Amino acid sequence: MLKLMLLLVIPALLAACAASNKAPRPPRFAIAIHGGAGVIDRGAPEAEKESYRQSLERALRHGRDRLAAGDSALDVAESVVRILEDDPNFNAGKGAVFTEDGRHELDASIMDGRNLACGAVAGVRTVKNPITLARLVMEKTSHVLLVSDGAEQFATAVGVERVDPTYFDTERRRRALDRVLEERKRRAEQEKSRGTVGCVALDSHGNLAAATSTGGMTGKRYGRAGDSPIIGAGTYADNRTCAVSCTGTGEEFIRHVVAFQVSALMRYAGMPVEQAARTVIFERLQPDDGGLIAVSRTGEIAMPYNSSGMFRGAADSSGLFKVSIWEE
């Protein structure tokens, strides 16, 4: 009888060992960032491409090092997005695009996968780092989304760093506005929303967080809000599934509730994060709509996009560290 049990049990144990040897250990932490989809052509000057790569590497290295030191996904997501906001290469914070009437209106959102806490601001004009104001909405109010003048009032109440609206002016974005207004005279409105920044992180405590920030759409009018300040559309994080940050044509990301839909496909259809993310980008959205970054609760990273390219980077505790613009 004992012999028989051993005959049955030993092969099972051996098989289990082999399987555990084959399956890679999940990373202790993981991070992905993006700086917008479909922003530049492959034919851009090498110096420009190199400048973007360096910007992405700087932000990614900061995030990876803080996660390695045991910092929380939430702190890291906020702090990496602050770095991208302060970098004029990206359409968020310094470097934000101009609205039709030559102003800047910035949007941001952040979500903590531990407890689904979230905060967002839309249409702020004098807040140096909108992602930090979004986090304060999450932590200091009972609300999720504050808009426009109200968000500015709240910024005054909590005392975040303010800047004169001209701080956001950059020569490059001014030229982009001129081009859009020129084009608008000639033919039907053709607007593109590109250049959002975002970060998703899994920390060494097993918590997920996502953060997204944008300067909006060059030449936008009518107080248009895209997906970046919309929890579920541009940003979502849930420790049961994944953390997601999106970039692209905001209206399509709202319509398809993209960030939450990735989470729902994992939770309700049992898909791994890569399949869930690709399903949304390639089977729900249309070509050239944009892309997303996602990290699962087990540290897998997905970064699909259906535009011509996406500024992005990924790193984890197993040594992965890579930034890219197109397929490479």
Next chain:
Amino acid sequence: MLKLMLLLVIPALLAACAASNKAPRPPRFAIAIHGGAGVIDRGAPEAEKESYRQSLERALRHGRDRLAAGDSALDVAESVVRILEDDPNFNAGKGAVFTEDGRHELDASIMDGRNLACGAVAGVRTVKNPITLARLVMEKTSHVLLVSDGAEQFATAVGVERVDPTYFDTERRRRALDRVLEERKRRAEQEKSRGTVGCVALDSHGNLAAATSTGGMTGKRYGRAGDSPIIGAGTYADNRTCAVSCTGTGEEFIRHVVAFQVSALMRYAGMPVEQAARTVIFERLQPDDGGLIAVSRTGEIAMPYNSSGMFRGAADSSGLFKVSIWEE
């Protein structure tokens, strides 16, 4: 051989016939409406309750009759919500609550399940019927969500009916603001967002639509936006699954992406609409958060809520016609 086949086939045919006789034919059209969750106590004066019931019946009858005449779900959802907006009993349009500084800021959203087209406005102050402006955002712009001053500018551009902001003033809502401000002096902020209106419809052509409109939260500040203007949170419609309109504590409905989550549970977890709606209301949200109305592509209606009551009504082509406030 033939005999054997008949022996096998005939019972199967009989069983199929029996099943098709037992299963009710799906209704040709169906509609549900709501006028807010947790708004009044069971102990309210009978005349007040009766007034609400009559308001609900009037809107529901209008919607049912138009669906019976073959009108589209989208036209019916908009037009039923207009009736509820014009009715001072509900916190949407005429009858909207006051913000902290004694103004009105209205939100609305609408979605067409045929093609996921959608539109929304937040923070409008002079538009008599915000739901109609939301529909014009959907039909006349490439955007989904217009906010505040920009939404007002767009209203001017498209020429919808405007009113002086005092049009929205009602004595009852003024007293509610006084109570909230009084209470705020005495203890920590305790705000309730109640009294949204909404309509979901399945038309006789098999199309679904959802519409939601609200006057926001009494005494709200900081340009707070709730779930009503957020596609995916307060409103969603997809011909593959269902149409949903929500009412309750907006922040929780955003956090749990409630309207889209009902659709996702049907599409990805294979749940019928009643089970999907109850799962979100009772297993994702907390007691007293609010409720939702949903109609599936096959005309089943679900109206779960976890608050003390919900103004609601349902009708369909099989003769159902019923309005309720609590469990009855």
